[in-house]
């Protein structure tokens with residue numbers, strides 16, 4: 001349920017409500033808005049508890065949250081959430097452009113890509129150090145050495161970095177090196193991992209599972225939020241359908257659906273959605289038109305030599321022209337690149 005405080009509620013009144021909620025066995029999540037404070041209260045609600053809370057000083061009203069996801073719901077937070085990362089905002093007017101190779105392969109490969117994408121207008125650098133590959137025989141990533149290379153690229157190029165974490169035990173180590181933790185599609189329902197990244201307090205990009213419904217995806221976000229980490233960014237990366245010509249099918253409708261149901265920012269990843277570099281730009285444009293807050297794009301200096309996801313990776317020149325071509329569309333959609 002949501003306890004909506006009056007605009008004039010004092011700090012003491014808010015604290016009294018928070019203690020009362022805890023006493024009643026609820027987990028309170030206060031959200032201090034510009035105008036008023038609302039408190040998300042997770043637990044078993046009854047008509048009686050709602051009525052008794054409404055009697056407390058400073059409380060305007062108490063309303064139930066109808067959706068199974070609570071903290072992710074627009075019912076609790078009406079205004080879109082923005083996530084601040086290293087002086088950049090995800091979810092604001094400016095689109096977040098996260099670009100880089102699927103995997104960190106070497107220092108020179110990552111630095112070359114990082115310089116190129118930064119120059120072309122990327123706002124974040126991506127690169128996988130732990131790769132959740134379909135085959136155990138495929139390249140699995142450079143692990144901690146890859147994290148060190150990412151940290152070096154951040155120093156040298158000035159872009160905050162994003163990388164995937166696949167093992168709950170590695171969360172503190174990965175969090176030490178990077179700015180945003182990514183939960184990959186294959187781990188969207190790894191609940192131990194979700195709780196662990198929740199506890200880390202680091203911004204998290206939560207990719208949609210290969211066969212996850214929008215509701216299951218928001219419930220996964222709820223695991224992170226329920227640990228008190230509100231810096232969650234969703235990423236639509238295509239779902240499994242009967243079509244075989246593309247690696248996955250980009251679910252463009254998920255973008256406005258999420259916007260209608262949740263306050264969390266949402267990105268689109270047309271690289272993993274299509275598996276084909278020639279489809280990346282049109283799908284990127286469709287995503288921005290549908291309201292995405294940013295894009296995740298795979299870029300590799302030499303896609304034919306890439307150790308993973310070469311066929312969907314853009315050459316740096318192609319990435320630069322995609323960003324350039326996006327400017328007019330972004331502005332028509334009230335956004336900027």
Ligand code: PEP
Nearest residue numbers: 102184185186207237272
């Ligand atoms: C990735 O971003 O490199 C990745 C593995 O993506 P996904 O989890 O969406 O397949």
Ligand code: MN
Nearest residue numbers: 102298308309
């Ligand atoms: Mn990839």
